[in-house]
Amino acid sequence: MSTSTTPDADTTRLRRPGVVRSLRLGETTVTYVPDGAARLSGRGWLPAATEEDWAAYGEYLDADGYLTAGVGGLLVERGDRALLIDAGFGPGTRPAEPGSPVSDLRGGALLDNLAALGRRPAGIEAVAVTHLHTDHIGWLHHPAPGGDRPALAHAPYLIPEAEWTGRAHLAAHGTGPEVLAVLEPQVRTVADGEEIFPGVRVHLSAGHTPGHASYVISGGGRRLIAFGDALHSPVQISHPEWYAAPDHDRAAASDARRRLVAELQEPDTLGFGIHFADVVFGRVRAEGAGVVWEAVDA
Ligand SMILES: [Zn+2]
Numbered sequence: 001m002s003t004s005t006t007p008d009a010d011t012t013r014l015r016r017p018g019v020v021r022s023l024r025l026g027e028t029t030v031t032y033v034p035d036g037a038a039r040l041s042g043r044g045w046l047p048a049a050t051e052e053d054w055a056a057y058g059e060y061l062d063a064d065g066y067l068t069a070g071v072g073g074l075l076v077e078r079g080d081r082a083l084l085i086d087a088g089f090g091p092g093t094r095p096a097e098p099g100s101p102v103s104d105l106r107g108g109a110l111l112d113n114l115a116a117l118g119r120r121p122a123g124i125e126a127v128a129v130t131h132l133h134t135d136h137i138g139w140l141h142h143p144a145p146g147g148d149r150p151a152l153a154h155a156p157y158l159i160p161e162a163e164w165t166g167r168a169h170l171a172a173h174g175t176g177p178e179v180l181a182v183l184e185p186q187v188r189t190v191a192d193g194e195e196i197f198p199g200v201r202v203h204l205s206a207g208h209t210p211g212h213a214s215y216v217i218s219g220g221g222r223r224l225i226a227f228g229d230a231l232h233s234p235v236q237i238s239h240p241e242w243y244a245a246p247d248h249d250r251a252a253a254s255d256a257r258r259r260l261v262a263e264l265q266e267p268d269t270l271g272f273g274i275h276f277a278d279v280v281f282g283r284v285r286a287e288g289a290g291v292v293w294e295a296v297d298a
Helices: 051-056 110-116 161-165 167-173 177-186 250-264
Strands: 021-025 028-041 066-078 081-085 092-094 102-107 126-128 157-160 187-190 195-197 200-204 213-219 222-226 269-272 281-287 290-295
Touching (some): 028 213, 081 195, 167 177, 177 187
Parallel strands (some): 126 157
Antiparallel strands (some): 092 102, 213 222
């Protein structure tokens, strides 16, 4: 079993939250926009991985045995137009709850990072959501600083149809009726394969949640699959059978991960893993009998 996922020996990127990074796909620029971060207990988040497995993937864990997950969104820009995929956790923190594999979840930096990139919320024409967990919809329901409405409430919130119709299960994951009530007036449901922005299509990958979607961004002869929480860590690229503790339907989620890993091995295909520490953009490369995630920075 290999433990190398980046060509350089510096593994610190595997244990720190993602920073602002951009890729160009022809006329389209995609940029990871951080909002915050969380720590995910390796043993608690990926219960199928054994102590021996974690010994082989030790460079992904901090001194306490936690994976580092960035929290944020993916800005897709083409000319003057802009789409945001996912909207972070929003301002605030969620302390560790006893028994929870999630620790130190915090957000709040998304709007400042967008401003530093020259993008005001009013310039974002739509927000596409991979799924309705709290670390992906924060700025869609929290009031904007100094205001009483969410900063992106002028834009439609594009949500996979099965995710919206299946929203009743979300209360157990922190997305309660009061949050859904704020989202509802903005919601426009989208279907598998639908083009939601020039060169961006919905690509259903249900399992983590009932209607979880990936988004495929095409341009310049390449495509980028933004696969949301179908995969939480690069270690799942090599082990798609390692389910995540909160997966709604483990079998469907495993099937979705296997399909995505196969698609990511096709030519001219890149991936975006929103929670992949500071290796959010990458490709899947054969190594030995298996495959690994290799960071791509251009
Ligand atoms: Zn998430």
